[in-house]
Amino acid sequence: MELDRKTQGAFETMIDDSIVKRYDGDLDRLGEGRHGETCYRPLDTDRIRRLLVDLWGNLLTPETINEAFDRLMEEQDDWPHGYCEEDEEACPLSSYGPD
DSSP states (O other): OOOHHHHHHHHHHHHHHHHHHHHSSBBBEEOOOOTTTTTESOOOOOHHHHHHHHTTTTTSHHHHHHHHHHTTTSSOOOTOOOOHHHHHHHSGGGGGSSO
């Protein structure tokens, strides 16, 4: 079944968001994106593949899982739960105090 572009985009966003929200591994800081946002890429690519298969393997074809993996490996600024050593080093100790 062929999906229209809007539905396909929404489905891809749902898949990507499900992985981004669960990935808590290390990140590689890639620099700034087009709009000044800091972009990252996950370092543990095996973890990303395992998450895709665990969450979506029963519903998606291997080809669709590979496409999702490729999208997730592109520069992104929405990896909120990951850890980036470069960001940690750049952050002053005073920023870790109580709010």
